[in-house]
Amino acid sequence: MKLKDSGVLAIACREIGRMVSRPLYGLSMILAPLFCYIFFTTLMKEGLPQELPAGVVDEDNSSVSRNILRNLDAYQQTAIVRQYSSFADAREAMQRGEIYGFFHIPRGLEHDASSQNQPQIAIYTNSTYLIPSSLLYRDMKTMAVMASAGVGRQVLIARGAGEDQAMGFLQPIKMDMHALGNPYLNYSVYLSNTLLPAILVLLVLMITCFSIHTEGKDGTAAQWMDMAGGSVLKAVSGKLLPQTLLFSLMALVYLVILYCILGFPHENGIWPMALASFLLILSSQGFAVFIASAIPSLRWSLSLCTLWGVLSIPISGFSFPVMGMPDALQALSYLFPLRYYFLIYVDQALNGIQFFYSAWFYVALVLFMLMPLTDIWLLKKTAYKYTYLE
């Protein structure tokens, strides 16, 4: 096939030339996502934080209290790093950020427990650090309950009850929790699965918008349109084609990292997620073209795309659920491609349910892709009489 100096392919080649000529493209299309992929997956490689630093204030200093502390330290998530002599000392250590929480055992614990005076163990955590504080709380609470149950069980067994009966009395109803799809509460599964695509979406939105409007700024927009024979659709598809390919490759990289190397849950195989990732890129490009056509200014359209990309991270609901947000924002969440990607991920990778449950989410992504069809003709007008607005 001969390369012509007009048509989609020629524009694509021209775009590759533009991309190679500026290190900015390589930095933000290849290095930035790669850095983030490596950063997030290695940052949380433990899955669930282990050995979180905690402190104790043991005012009792009896064999019972020492036993409790030894057991607490044996928990995987808790590491007792120091004993403090008073509550005030421990609180200050928490303020200095040395520990995330501490366990307070009052004076006379052993004596009060055996004489049935119901002493109280207190758990303090620094909840400005939500994850470590919740995990420490879980261990400390279990320990406190076990300490109590241990005393109670001993009393009952001493009175002649069997193990079965003792537990049946101390805890008649027991909860049996099943965390579907992520039984170890792996934080990396919970966060990386959406954070990596989110970074890519942000960059796709910005690059698409930037590359379209720099034509105007550089004064090459008219030439670009002429190459497409005045067809704005051809012009844009030629321009975005190399970007689509490169971004798809970057999406493939995160798919391989998440599902092949780290082996995160992908119950229905990798293909539904590969399709979703590809559509995610196309839909983000579609959205960016829509914005770039509607707003004929590099800075304003780029600002809006950036805002959309950054906002899509919290509003996709992967960390704080959408149902907990104010109603206005719940409605707004429908306008973010990443939201649909997240829903597909939950269905197809995490829960592994049939395809038809997520079909509409795929359709939504396709609709984002088609958005430019409504206003792309505006872009042609902009291209021929572009005025660069600072």
Place this chain on the structure above:
Amino acid sequence: MGNLLAVCGAEIKKAVSDAGVLVFFLVVPLLYPLLYAYLYGREVVREVPVVVVDDCRSAMSREFLRKSDATPDLRIISYCSDMEEARDLMHRHKAYGLIYIPSEFQETLNDGRQATVSLYCDMSGLLYYKALLSGCTMVSLDMNRDIQMERLGGLTAQQMEVQTMPVDNEYVTMFNPANGFQGFLIPAVLILVLQQTMVLGVSMLAGTEYEKRRKGQLALGPQYGNPLTVLCGKALAYLTVYFAVSAYVLCLVPCMFHMPQLWQPSTLLSFITPFLLASVFFSITLSSLVRDRESCFLLFVFVSVPLIFMSGISWPTSNMPAVWRYLAQLFPSTHAVNGFCRIGTSGALLRDVMPEYTRLWLLAGAYFMTALALCIRRYRSARMPEQAGTVQKSVSSM
């Protein structure tokens, strides 16, 4: 000194007359924290929709479900006849949890043995897990007490307590009373907004200046002759703007959303000074990478996401791989987030945040040196375009 003030004045004038820079210096810091606080305003999720499969259909099982429905954490949306139906509702995202009560539930309890209630939770959000577990645990503790009371018979409530719970425990969530998202994420977002908008705005100003000088549209006056003066003048301009912006972002925003504010003015002021200084010189250093107005978006925006994780507010610092822990030290935001969290929400004094405070001063010093070096490179040729004679009259209608 006169030159310094002239540079500072010119820089402020440029910033004020440039809508793009104003967006970063004023609009984003003004609105973005409000948006985040609004987003996480409810702190936790309440009334998580759950479905129920009750194979027991006894008085006890109904009591358990009624009480679960009454907790603030859960809301039962449907009683399903079998697991298949319940699963379908969960797959349609109508429910995020499933409570299953086995057929022998009441019988087991009447026998005095331990009965099990199974909970299944959708793991698309950890908050669903938390709500389901804490809601049902609360109900089971409550019912357990009633059952024990019945079995023991004739005891006072006090005696009961001691009998079933020989050692009591209490939980105090310090510094984030609602134990929710707002109290945990917002302080970090506030600091990050300050640093990142400064980087973006300063880069945009620098990019514009570079572009204009390259095109020969901008001649620099004699006050740009000394790089040290230029650097200090610019830094003074940004500092002035950001002291005002910080007052709003760090004091007013938390106040508007009723977040814990235990700081003392002198502590906050002395802590924020090295942070702003470090951020200013950090921004000027980074801005030398920028060759035009718009590339700052592509280069610096995405960095905010790793930065928030580097601060250790989400994933604990103690569990980060060493390489990221060291890298995190290079960013003013890391130290400022940790310091501000403790000063603002836990009432720490300057001596409690000494390590962060010292490191911020060190960073300020280090970035001052790099910024100065880069300024010398950039402004050594300050009057070069004039000598080349290609300069049109400086257009100051930025």
